[in-house]
Amino acid sequence: MKTDPAGVLTGAHYLDGDFAAGEGAMAAGCRFVAGYPITPSTEVVERIARRFPMMGGTFIQMEDELASMAAVVGASWTGTKSMTVTSGPGFSLMMENIGLAAMMETPCVVVNVQRGGPSTGLPTMTGQADMMQARWGSHGDYELIAMSPKSPQETFDLMIDAFNISEIYRVPVLFMMDECVGHMTEKVIIPPAEEIEIVARKLTDKKPGEYWPYELNGGDIPEFARAGDGYHFHSTGLTHDYRGYPEMSAECQWDCVGHLVNKIHNNVDDIVRFEEEEIEGADVVVLTYGITSRVARLGIEMARDKGIKVGSIRLIVVWPFPEKRIRELAGKIKGFVVPEINLGQMVLEVERCAAGQAPAIGVPHPGGGVHDPNAIVEAIVGAAK
Amino acid sequence: MSAEAETQSAEAETQVEKREVQAEEHPVAPFIRMDRMPHIWCPTCGIGTVVKCYASALENLKLDLDKVAIVSGIGCTGRVAGYMNMDAFHTTHGRAVPFATGLKLGRPELNVTVFSGDGDLSGIGGNHFIHSARRHMDILVILVNNFIYAMTGGQNAPTTPLGANSSTMPFGNFEPPFNLPHLAASCGASYVARWTCLHIRRMTKAFEEGLERKGFRFIEIIAPCSTLYARRNRLGTGLNLLLFFVVFVEIQHGVDTREVGIAFQEKIICGKFVDDEEQTTFLENMNAHYERVLGDKYVSMPPEGGWIHE
Numbered sequence: 001m002k003t004d005p006a007g008v009l010t011g012a013h014y015l016d017g018d019f020a021a022g023e024g025a026m027a028a029g030c031r032f033v034a035g036y037p038i039t040p041s042t043e044v045v046e047r048i049a050r051r052f053p054m055m056g057g058t059f060i061q062m063e064d065e066l067a068s069m070a071a072v073v074g075a076s077w078t079g080t081k082s083m084t085v086t087s088g089p090g091f092s093l094m095m096e097n098i099g100l101a102a103m104m105e106t107p108c109v110v111v112n113v114q115r116g117g118p119s120t121g122l123p124t125m126t127g128q129a130d131m132m133q134a135r136w137g138s139h140g141d142y143e144l145i146a147m148s149p150k151s152p153q154e155t156f157d158l159m160i161d162a163f164n165i166s167e168i169y170r171v172p173v174l175f176m177m178d179e180c181v182g183h184m185t186e187k188v189i190i191p192p193a194e195e196i197e198i199v200a201r202k203l204t205d206k207k208p209g210e211y212w213p214y215e216l217n218g219g220d221i222p223e224f225a226r227a228g229d230g231y232h233f234h235s236t237g238l239t240h241d242y243r244g245y246p247e248m249s250a251e252c253q254w255d256c257v258g259h260l261v262n263k264i265h266n267n268v269d270d271i272v273r274f275e276e277e278e279i280e281g282a283d284v285v286v287l288t289y290g291i292t293s294r295v296a297r298l299g300i301e302m303a304r305d306k307g308i309k310v311g312s313i314r315l316i317v318v319w320p321f322p323e324k325r326i327r328e329l330a331g332k333i334k335g336f337v338v339p340e341i342n343l344g345q346m347v348l349e350v351e352r353c354a355a356g357q358a359p360a361i362g363v364p365h366p367g368g369g370v371h372d373p374n375a376i377v378e379a380i381v382g383a384a385k
Numbered sequence: 386m387s388a389e390a391e392t393q394s395a396e397a398e399t400q401v402e403k404r405e406v407q408a409e410e411h412p413v414a415p416f417i418r419m420d421r422m423p424h425i426w427c428p429t430c431g432i433g434t435v436v437k438c439y440a441s442a443l444e445n446l447k448l449d450l451d452k453v454a455i456v457s458g459i460g461c462t463g464r465v466a467g468y469m470n471m472d473a474f475h476t477t478h479g480r481a482v483p484f485a486t487g488l489k490l491g492r493p494e495l496n497v498t499v500f501s502g503d504g505d506l507s508g509i510g511g512n513h514f515i516h517s518a519r520r521h522m523d524i525l526v527i528l529v530n531n532f533i534y535a536m537t538g539g540q541n542a543p544t545t546p547l548g549a550n551s552s553t554m555p556f557g558n559f560e561p562p563f564n565l566p567h568l569a570a571s572c573g574a575s576y577v578a579r580w581t582c583l584h585i586r587r588m589t590k591a592f593e594e595g596l597e598r599k600g601f602r603f604i605e606i607i608a609p610c611s612t613l614y615a616r617r618n619r620l621g622t623g624l625n626l627l628l629f630f631v632v633f634v635e636i637q638h639g640v641d642t643r644e645v646g647i648a649f650q651e652k653i654i655c656g657k658f659v660d661d662e663e664q665t666t667f668l669e670n671m672n673a674h675y676e677r678v679l680g681d682k683y684v685s686m687p688p689e690g691g692w693i694h695e
Binding site: 062066067226238 | 486512516689691
């Protein structure tokens, strides 16, 4: 369906990535946001706090990030699209209820404008070191979806996809920005509402009494009911059966948790998203995401000037990882180069997927700045040997 | 026994077997997920009584159950949501209050009850509890206080009376406990009451009032835990604890909540301590404020929530 025009600020704007994230959420139909202030993400909720009262949205500043995430899960069960926004330290606190959202199969979006860590780290400076935390930061087995935009425009566009995909698969979508993208101001074109396609929550057709909240009916995703529609359903963070009733057994654990993982695994090809450039005939492939994709461009050009055939892959959806494509490329190239603003996270995944067919060379950076392109060139030259 | 007598006796037995006993439904069965019975609570635990009183309150008020939602955290009382036949959420430890906050704000027409224990709401969830009271969030919080972390085996709670024994204070508790009605009242609760599992009628009445009032409403129920609290402290059985309530409870409506702290095996002051029907709620305050400062530009979330659909 087309989105609610009330949330769409159609036009050409100069926005920073944080504001673009807020606009994207409102355009996507988000009408509940709970958050706690944290640099460098706060501008997202500041934007929303100013605009929500004019479109029937409710923003609440909670007492902490534990509460923010819990409130988002609660609100989502009313059918109201819900989001929270944070950075590293808050992301750690949210892990508890991100796990609850995964277990209860609750659509929601969590924005993490990454800064340098660990702990308080570099509050005002960039980082990309929460990528592995985004995968399995909460305890137990589950799969979810994470995305990483490279610009304010893409932040806006991708935010709409983030809400849509969280509705389709009933998972939290982690929106992994970084301080650079969050604080860079660029032109953002917001289309008219009638050009913005959103996924409305599909509610069950069943009547109360016939409905069970986690019944699969042959599909991958259970049907939804809203709290307050008369279904009298039960949902729990405990291992549960199709009725949403707790059941403590290894068999039920297989069904319940196996389902959480399989609903993503079975649809990986539809979920993964990446952008390739000059891959054909490349000897070296540079894999990037977020701000690093832009920094790497110069390094890639410099390496090409040296006569090296360099291609690139930019991850847009980071989790699930495009395992199949990396394995395929690994057999054809001399090596991968993975610059990222951490001391080696996604490079491990590239290495795993390449499975020994090609080396994965990391270009680490601890955060607080972006890469020197020369470091990327050096890694490309090394990989091309 | 003669052969005749034996035959008669056998016939009588057959008759007894054949007689169909009409299964009588428990009066609160419509409010309970009977397919989940029996529940997990121990014999003589007080929580079942509290659930019965809550169901009675719902019945007496004839509330539309489609619009009542219940949220629990973790622990013995945390299991209540799982047994109630309404939209029910069994959430993470301590987070029932913020989860309920989202539920209420996401669909303002819902009447939301948080049902959880002392450890869940005042220990790990204590920060949410005080802030929710401060902002006059429109939820009813029923806290069942058994003075101990029972689900995990009897560890010390923020409510364990001074001197009482727990598995993590094996030589007796030396930390002063919370006075929960005072905590709630001082943070801004619009309704504050305390009863014990002995006070079936008064507890039910309090739940009725709690469900009908607005703002942050807090009801503490003192419940016996014979398996852990009574056993560790050599206080007898659940029945002995109830007998203790008979003797040691004093009802003092409207008393200054500073006076209602609980000491080990001393008097327990019960009653309705706060009932401020004039107090405005978070949603009322937000709507009134935005209407005042933004005028016609303000669009409040509809009562049925912010669900955008065809």
